[in-house]
Amino acid sequence: MNIEEFKREVIEYSKTIGIDKIGFTSANMFEELKQRLITQKELGYQSGFEESDIEKRVAPIKLLPKASSIISIALAYPSKMKNAPKSTKEERRGIFCRASWGQDYHDVLRDRLNKLEMFLKEKVPDIQVKSMVDTGELSDRAVAERAGIGWSGKNCSVITHEFGSYVYLGEMITNFPFQPDTPMEDQCGSCTKCLDVCPTGALVQGGQLDSSKCIAFLTQTKGFLPEEYRTKIGNRIYGCDTCQTVCPVNKGKDFHLHPEMEPDPEIAKPKLKPILTISNRDFKEKFGHISGSWRGKKPLQRNAILALAHFKDTTAIDDLIKVMHEDSRPVIRGTAAWAIGKIGEVSAAHELQKAYEKEEDSQVKEEITKGLSFLLTKK
Template sequence: MNTNQLRQEIIDYSKEIGVDKIGFASADVFASLKDRLKRQQELGYQSGFEKGSVAERTEPDRLLPEAKSILSIALAYPSRMKDAPKSTRDERRGIFCRASWGVDYHKVLKEKLEKLAAFIEEHMSDARTKLMVDTGELSDRAVAERAGIGFSGKNTSIITPEFGSYVYLGELITNVPFVPDTPLEDGCGSCTKCLDACPTGALVQGGQLNAQRCLAFLTQTKDFMPDEFRPKMGNFIYGFDTCQAVCPYNKQVDVHNHPEFEPEPEVAKPKLKPMLRISNREFKERFGHIAGSWRGKKPLQRNALLALGHYKDTTAVDDMIAVMTNDPRPVIRGTAAWSLGKIGTDEAFAAIRKAKDKETDDDVLAEMEKGLGFATSPTN
């Protein structure tokens, strides 16, 4: 079978297995990306979650010797939740970003790519493949851009004509020399809606992200949330997708092609107070199947405390006092103290002062001082 015929059969097969979009790219070095990554490193804009060296992330043949082509796939996910539960005064809720609704996309895309790899190897005995989804060395977005899946938007997301930027991406490197697709032209033009809407200035300029200021990244960290970002988070407990929500290409997009990506309302918008006392076992049973669980419960509990402070939820004061007093983790105790101060009731301030007398961790004591500082703050 010649490669052109196989190429078309792969496209047809991809539709059979539920791939929304597929493209083909050369496995040449990503030279311009290499320069950008080096610059990001110099500026300290990387998140630290990136895998591999700059060379491994931009030279496909380091990952698969004799690499000739890369297949890029996209699966669309919903932007709207059916029957979304409402947050009430007695039961405030947090929210996971859209990319963490439904089953962990890494697993779903990996299964699709494994089927494509098996299909290629079945039709070409000497074919070799290597696949990856998000956590691999290659940039999913750079591959998708080269493969014509979409163009790279100013919000640093791949924007497809059909599904906007609400797509998951994955790729498969192979030694089979397929004819590549043509990249799409940039479609952002003079629009700056995403840059204007970014609450922290993480989008330094169109297409350039300082991950250290990006709330989507910061919600996944395990240390104390830096002070300047706490008021910006609202009720997000994992991820942040305002830069996608304001994009004109996403305005009318809401795709429900994959049942596994449908959000479970009570998981995607969980009640905040129960998050504070959830056990490891309960956390795994309830959230273990979604992408937002990968860092464990600690960051989500910290973010839940910040969200309760954002709401100034007086019904949560007793729960938060228990956390501040009894939790063995300094980040959680300290964040509880700060958020209690943000809520600002007499009971909350009294509890902080009492706990402060017994606290020995310097970082927690500093957070307690910040919490008590709200007692005299006119903006609290």
């Protein structure tokens, strides 16, 4: 079989199944990445969601013993929402990041990778492959960068010429010796816009992220959000796009190439108050198909409470009081108490006092005390 000719066939086939970019690289060790990951671990910058075994993240041969090459794919997702609903004083809305619009991207990319696998196996019956998307061991970004899909930006995203950084990435390790493509040179230059506007300073320097400070990570945690970040969340329910929206390369980039990626405006930009008391069944029915639901409803409810505090939404006081008194989860009760204080409705002080008297959880009592202190300073 002519290897170059087969590579061209694979590229042509990829276009017919909705893969927007495809690149090829060797299955050699990712030496530079290994050093970066070791440094990240030493500095405590990891999120805890990634594969803990660094060797598996940098050595494709540990995942497929006869690994020879890796195919990297990219699918462009929309950056603008059609018919986006407006937030009003009576009905404030939150926002999911663009990477959580439409159907869960893990499912979309797996569909494309499965089709590509079938094509490869049809042409080369004894071929061995191992595919992964995001939650796999390899670093999607490191593979995509080496395969020439784009360059690794200062905002820690792979940036492509065609689609900017609004791309989902996936890869397939194979024992077939595809010829590698040329990695793309860094093209961020002296631009530091993403570093300058990061709400929490999580972008320590170009290409280095302290995940523990990143809003995208913080919105996925399940406990009490550290107080220094609560006012930084804004109305974000899940994820953060700031370092992408300010990127000059992303200006004007908006692609609607895949129907399953199109957002439902009422899901991508939902009303906040109904989220506070949504049932498990309704949550699964409404949000279960998007990637932002993977941690369950609790973090999203906590974030919705913080968003109501951000808006100082006095129309939500009764809802928050109900949650503070009745919710079984300390994080939700405590965050609601904090939010009531932040909104600043002095008449709610007696409800906070009532809650404090019956509350048994020490952390919740601490949050109620904070809420009361906010109100006392307003008197």
